[in-house]
Amino acid sequence: MNHQSEQTVTTSPNRNRIAIAAVLGIIMVFAIGFLAYSNVQKSHQLEQAYSDVNESHTLQAELETSVNQSIAELESLKGENAEMNALIEAQQEELEAKRGEIANLLKDSKKLAQARKEIAGMKSKMEGYLAQIEEMKAQNAELTANNEQLSTEKQELFGSLQNKVMENSQLEEAKAILVSQNTELSHAVEVGSVVKVKDLKVEGLKVRSNGKVKGKSTAKKVDQLKICFTTLTNDVVKPGTEDFYVRIVNPLGETMAMEDLGSGVIVNEKTGEEVRFTQYAQTDYNNDEQHLCLTWNPDMPFDTGKYLVEVYNKGYLAGTGSFQLK
Numbered sequence: 001m002n003h004q005s006e007q008t009v010t011t012s013p014n015r016n017r018i019a020i021a022a023v024l025g026i027i028m029v030f031a032i033g034f035l036a037y038s039n040v041q042k043s044h045q046l047e048q049a050y051s052d053v054n055e056s057h058t059l060q061a062e063l064e065t066s067v068n069q070s071i072a073e074l075e076s077l078k079g080e081n082a083e084m085n086a087l088i089e090a091q092q093e094e095l096e097a098k099r100g101e102i103a104n105l106l107k108d109s110k111k112l113a114q115a116r117k118e119i120a121g122m123k124s125k126m127e128g129y130l131a132q133i134e135e136m137k138a139q140n141a142e143l144t145a146n147n148e149q150l151s152t153e154k155q156e157l158f159g160s161l162q163n164k165v166m167e168n169s170q171l172e173e174a175k176a177i178l179v180s181q182n183t184e185l186s187h188a189v190e191v192g193s194v195v196k197v198k199d200l201k202v203e204g205l206k207v208r209s210n211g212k213v214k215g216k217s218t219a220k221k222v223d224q225l226k227i228c229f230t231t232l233t234n235d236v237v238k239p240g241t242e243d244f245y246v247r248i249v250n251p252l253g254e255t256m257a258m259e260d261l262g263s264g265v266i267v268n269e270k271t272g273e274e275v276r277f278t279q280y281a282q283t284d285y286n287n288d289e290q291h292l293c294l295t296w297n298p299d300m301p302f303d304t305g306k307y308l309v310e311v312y313n314k315g316y317l318a319g320t321g322s323f324q325l326k
Contacts, residue, residue: 056106059115063106066119067099070126077133084136091129098122192236195285195313197229197244200321202309204302205295219304219325224297229311229319231283231290242285245277245312248296251305258298269315277312 074088074095102122105115204222205213216222227246245266248256255276257263268275281294304325311319 055112056109059112059119060103060106063099063102063115063119066123066126067095070095070129073130074133077130077137079137079140081136081140084133084140087136088133095122095126191316193234193314194316194318195234195237195242195244196232197311197313197319198232200227200229200309200311200319202227202248202307202321202323204323204325217324217326219302222302222325223299224295225302226293226295227279227309228291228293229321231285231288231292233288235287237285237287239286240284241282242313243280243282244292244318245280246294246296247275247310247312248278249308249310251303251307256296256298261296261298266312267315268312268317270317275312 071092074092078085078088098118102115102118105111105118203226204216204218205224205226206216206221207213207223225248227248229244231242231244250256256278257276262279263277264280265274265276267273279294279296281292283290283292302325306322306324309321309323310317
């Protein structure tokens with residue numbers, strides 16, 4: 001009995017140890033499994049982290065390459081068009097700003113997808129920019145070609161206009177010469193058609209109470225003047241009525257004139273000045289010498305001294321003379 005009891009007591013501790021060892025073994029298995037799982041998870045996390053870092057570097061390199069290339073392409077499209085250059089510079093600034101935004105996204109592994117999307121959008125937008133600028137360049141090239149054509153046409157028109165102006169100037173010059181020649185010819189014809197006079201003589205007359213007239217040379221005894229002259233032959237002049245205007249200038253240099261006695265004004269065709277005349281005579285001229293006389297009776301006293309006499313025909317001086325009253 002005692003022997004059986006000892007055997008029983010000895011067996012119980014062994015069983016306990018086995019149980020404890022089994023529990024410990026199970027715990028170790030679970031621990032090893034947990035550690036293995038944990039290591040696998042950490043390994044996956046490390047792999048993901050490495051993958052994220054690699055993708056971040058790849059995206060960063062892609063970003064830098066894309067932005068730098070785009071900026072360079074935009075820079076190469078600059079030209080003399082200020083409006084286009086301003087647009088290109090604005091697009092370059094926008095790219096630089098976009099570069100900074102995406103670079104900030106790449107710093108966060110959770111935002112790599114967004115960064116990738118932003119890079120793709122930037123590339124697409126850049127392609128649109130380049131297409132827009134190329135279209136503008138094509139339009140500017142077309143406008144430049146049109147402007148050059150218009151400039152050429154303008155120069156041709158200007159040259160044609162200059163030729164026309166020169167031709168018109170030459171025509172006007174020729175016309176002016178012709179007018180001048182015609183004027184000179186007309187003037188020569190006018191001058192040539194003047195009927196000259198000769199033998200211009202003036203006699204002082206005294207009218208007596210019985211009506212008889214006697215010649216006098218003393219101023220205080222003279223009542224009137226008798227002016228006589230002879231026309232010269234001029235074959236250029238057509239036969240017809242000719243007017244002769246007599247101008248008597250007294251010793252004081254004054255033209256003796258009274259409108260009531262037929263005095264008036266003519267234009268000196270040589271000088272263009274107005275000339276007062278004393279009296280005029282009209283005759284039927286037949287291209288021969290004619291003796292004409294007219295009497296000036298102003299009913300006023302005459303001054304002593306030398307008197308000048310001028311005869312005009314067609315506005316030109318046809319003859320001159322003088323006389324003296326004592």
